[in-house]
Amino acid sequence: MSPAILGIAFISLFLVELPDKTFLATLVLSTKYRPLLVWIGVGLAFAVQTGIAVAFGGVISLLPAAVVHTVAGLMFVAGAVLLFREGMSSRSEVDEEAEEEAEFAEKARPAVGARQILASFLVIFAAEWGDLSQLLTVSMVAKYKHPVSIFVGGWAALLIVSGLAAVAGRSLLRYIKLHILHFLGATVCAVLGVYTLVEVLT
Numbered sequence: 001m002s003p004a005i006l007g008i009a010f011i012s013l014f015l016v017e018l019p020d021k022t023f024l025a026t027l028v029l030s031t032k033y034r035p036l037l038v039w040i041g042v043g044l045a046f047a048v049q050t051g052i053a054v055a056f057g058g059v060i061s062l063l064p065a066a067v068v069h070t071v072a073g074l075m076f077v078a079g080a081v082l083l084f085r086e087g088m089s090s091r092s093e094v095d096e097e098a099e100e101e102a103e104f105a106e107k108a109r110p111a112v113g114a115r116q117i118l119a120s121f122l123v124i125f126a127a128e129w130g131d132l133s134q135l136l137t138v139s140m141v142a143k144y145k146h147p148v149s150i151f152v153g154g155w156a157a158l159l160i161v162s163g164l165a166a167v168a169g170r171s172l173l174r175y176i177k178l179h180i181l182h183f184l185g186a187t188v189c190a191v192l193g194v195y196t197l198v199e200v201l202t
Contacts, residue, residue, distance in 0.1 A: 005146040009153030012140070012192070015185040016083065017133050017161045025127055026120075026165035033116035035166040039159075041120025042166070046158040049125065053134045054151045057141025069200045072143040076193030079132050079139075083186035124162075133158070136189070143196055 017023065022042075029038045061068055133154070140150050 001152070002144075002146050002149045005140075005144050005149040006153035008144075008192075009137070009140055009150040010157045012136055012157075012185075012188050013133050013154045014157035014161060015188055016079070016136060017158055018164075018185075020131065020133065022124055022127055022131070023161060023165045025123055026162045029120050029123060030166040033120065037114075037116040038120045039163055039166045041117040042124045042162040043155075043159050044117070045121045045124040046162065047155055049129070049131075049134060050137060050151055050155045050158065053137035054141050054147045054154075057138040057150075058147050060138065060142040061145050063142075066200055068142045069196050072139040073193050073196035073200065075135055075139040076189045076196060079136055080186045080189035080193060082132060083182045083189060086182045139192075 026038060026042050029042070060071070063071075137150060137154050140154075141147050144150065
């Protein structure tokens with residue numbers, strides 16, 4: 001296991017996931033169910049999806065190095081562009097956030113006990129497919145070839161983000177500007193993308 005790669009995965013996915021819709025989904029679920037059960041269900045969903053992304057990245061890493069680095073670099077750059085655009089639009093889209101909250105609240109069907117874990121798992125599992133955090137996980141595994149480090153760092157970041165959403169999500173949103181988080185995530189992706197593409201050229 002590489003502490004450096006683990007740290008890169010943790011920081012990258014933490015900054016990308018904090019302003020993501022899954023933070024909002026976890027927050028809404030925690031108002032409907034017990035926060036601890038929501039966190040367990042969400043954490044299990046993240047574990048499965050991170051594992052799938054790591055496995056897919058491992059398959060891509062078998063391709064020629066130049067191809068892998070080019071694809072990974074382009075995916076990082078695409079992530080930076082998407083996050084920057086979301087940051088620009090999130091400055092004024094308060095109504096859209098309210099609509100997303102209402103949508104997730106509707107998906108949170110009445111449940112008791114362990115069924116709250118299952119309900120939380122299913123909501124996040126469905127919402128997270130094709131998410132930017134998954135694409136970045138695939139890219140990092142393909143580039144660095146440290147699947148265990150990236151899985152541990154990425155899953156830890158997702159667990160902390162979902163834990164914050166479950167426990168103090170509403171309070172955090174009062175003090176944290178989501179567009180700033182989008183810009184921070186875009187910066188991290190841009191740096192990784194440029195660095196990766198420069199490696200290909202040199």
